[in-house]
Amino acid sequence: MIALGLEGSANKIGIGLISHPSPDKPPIVLSNLRHTYNSPPGEGFLPKDTAIHHRTWVVRLIKQAVRQAGVKIEDIDCICYTKGPGMGAPLQSVALAARTLSLLWNKPLVGVNHCVGHIEMGRAITHASNPVVLYVSGGNTQVIAYSAQRYRIFGETLDIAIGNCIDRFARTLMIPNDPFPGYNVEQLAKKGKNLVDMPYAVKGMDVSFSGVLAAADLLAAQIDESLPLEKRLKTEDGEIVTKADLCFSLQETIYAMLVEITERAMAHVGSTQVLVVGGVGSNERLQQMMGLMARDRRGSVFATDERFCIDNGIMIAHAGLLEFKTGVTTKLEDSTCTQRFRTDEVFVGWRD
């Protein structure tokens, strides 16, 4: 069975084709294309502009993806698209493309929960059977474990997502958005060595990032190079705090928070596997910290690379096809999209 997946919940449009040869064989990625909308440094991506970007690229990418996969239109069994959660305007533009294709080619539609897409793709790539999932991206921060036909949320952010925190901090420091702000913050953080105190907000299995961001922004104002030397922020040893130090401190603080809530969830459900998915999951420092935690619990960490971590069409195609095989399709009149769509709302019929 072959599915076409369309993803566009944020600033990336992803088109992918996946094949599920038979139940006992691993899925085959036929094509996986993506195009990212980047805003200039100091700015975030606006829904309106992002939707224009997606509309401009969607036809080109679909054509290219189908050609690259080498399949005929007749071979495609269903069209999967992101129903939510995400930004309204970009979601709508991609859902429209999916509906058009469905009518044009006479194929059934499957609306997919973006978070479930990440989880299922991560499981398929890493072969982690029943892990605690840390889903971290620009719009989501959740600790999830599977139980009784649902992906249940054990902990999550109480305010903004971790990726949003990093992106906005990057904007304050005018760090470029290309290829993505988190990557540039990570590269800068590798050069940092002084840890600056920042708020650390873990509440049970939940986290909060808005306070950390506010504190980091205040600190950023104190390292401005135009300030006289005596007014610049210094460490206890009198060293001048650099941009790199702040990136380093932010990463160390917020990733420690994530690892802590993940560890709590693991202790709670008695699991030793962790799967990290979502765009922030491609951060090497986070993966390393998670590995150290898992090692002490005699467990292991599973992570994917940027092809599958960052939003892509393949994960939508994969999760959609899993659902399609249980007999679920989305009728044309129900093929809406929604900005709010919680992970635990999806009935997971394809797992025991």
Place this chain on the structure above:
Amino acid sequence: MASIPTPGPEYTTHILPAPFTSSPLTLLAQGAEALVYRTTFLTPNTPCILKYRPPKPYRHPILDKRLTRARLLAEARVLVKCRRDGVKVPAVLGLDADQGWLVLEWVEGGNVRSTLDRWVKEGGQFEKLGESSKDGENKDVWEFMRAIGTSVGKVHDIGVCHGDLTTSNLMVKTTEGHGQAQPQKPSAPAQPYLTGDIILIDFGLATQTVQDEDRAVDLYVLERAFAATHPGAESLFQEVLRAYGESYRGGRAVLKKLEDVRLRGRKRSMLG
């Protein structure tokens, strides 16, 4: 003198000074944050609890030290405050915030969870506990629930929220052993294990607060934990809340707030 072994691949060489331990450490539990051991204090016959927060290798050492220190001190301060204000909690015997260890008084007995399980095993049925049974043969279990409510109320009254109220974090101090030594009086309870003092343990997530909201959340957590571990015991839990409401001024206001918290739940629909 003994070093604290951690079950992880790396063994720490931290030394716990005399008189805090003079016999081997027995691991009782491994939480996400701390390792809990049984050891002895002063004499080999005086058991005590050692709660050790090992350094987390994934955390930056400075951040790790800051967090361990702050959390351990917060826990110890809450325990000392409870003790001073007459709430039954284990006494703090000693600590080293920088090394991450805390030694507490040993509490003999089981937790509420196992006590209720035992009651069910000995023929107790939650479903058959009507209002009329409160003065009948099941008097003890109702009294037991009231004791829980009163204990939680007492903690809240002095301005402390536990933060992680579960039936495992409520201990029942054993009095059974003494009862058996004497001849049974006719009025002796049918289930002596239900009559011990309720001792709250594990204040690792406790905060000092007087906000009704925080208190209500505390109760909500207990309610959820109760429902998860003792299905069918909803009517019994109502008795916990009733006793809580009567246990201190302001208890009723918290129960009112609890209704809001229940409606809200912990999970609201949020932006993707």
